[in-house]
Amino acid sequence: MNRIVPSLWFGDNNCEEAVNYYVTVFPNSQVHFMQYYPKEELSEHFVGMVGKVITAEFSLDGQKFIGLDGGPVFKFSEAISFTIECKDQDEIDYYWARLSHVPAAEQCGWVKDRFGLSWQIVPENIGRLQQTDAQIQVLMGMKKIIIAELEAAG
Template sequence: MDKIVPSLWFADNNCDEAIHYYLNVFPNSSLDAVTYYPDEELDTHFEGMTGKILTAEFHLNGQKFLALDGGPDFRFNEAISFTLPCADQAEIDYYWTKLSHVPEAEQCGWVKDRFGISWQIVPQNMDELTRTPAQIQAMMQMKKIDIAALVAAK
């Protein structure tokens, strides 16, 4: 049983699109359950939400998430991000290509995807690669993490 399950509020009625996008990006992923808003003709509290996702349960690379089409009241921001510890440079490059959508938000391994979610795409051994002042200085100049450059910066 998951102890903490992130819940994502999609503000632009694009929850279904986002979930399917993420299912294609991450291995070992599944869409587990979806509940839709009721027909607005039956319940006027949900005007404009007919056919949108009220709740969805899904797994990305084995991690459970919840999501909903919540409307424009709340938006994602950089105060919350998801960290992707990567095995090697090829994995970093893969996730960077798939998730980076806002170049001005890129810094030190951070990207923002097309739905506004921030991701930290870093090597699994990031702590080992940023032990010296030279390595930290090199990392601070990077957008996408370059493992070889961090190793060389010792």
């Protein structure tokens, strides 16, 4: 059970698409439920939202999340991101290929996906791989982290 559950407000009304995509990317993931906005005549607050997600509960690799379609008022920013600690280069490559969608946003393991959410795709031993000035310099020049290059700089 997760006591702290991140809630994701999808501003482009693509919550359902995003949730269904994310559960294909991460192991041990599932959609628990999706509830949709009711008919517009029930409330002035629902105008234009019929068929959109009012609440989605899902888990990604065992971490529970809540998502919703909220309209364009709020957007994701790099101020919040999710870190994926990877066991090896193959795992880094796997997540990078599936989540990186905005090349201009890539830096030091950070990517932005097609839904605007930022992720940090790093080796689980990133602390050990940035102990020297040389390693930090190499890391600062990377987009996708290449473990072998950081080890060589050590």
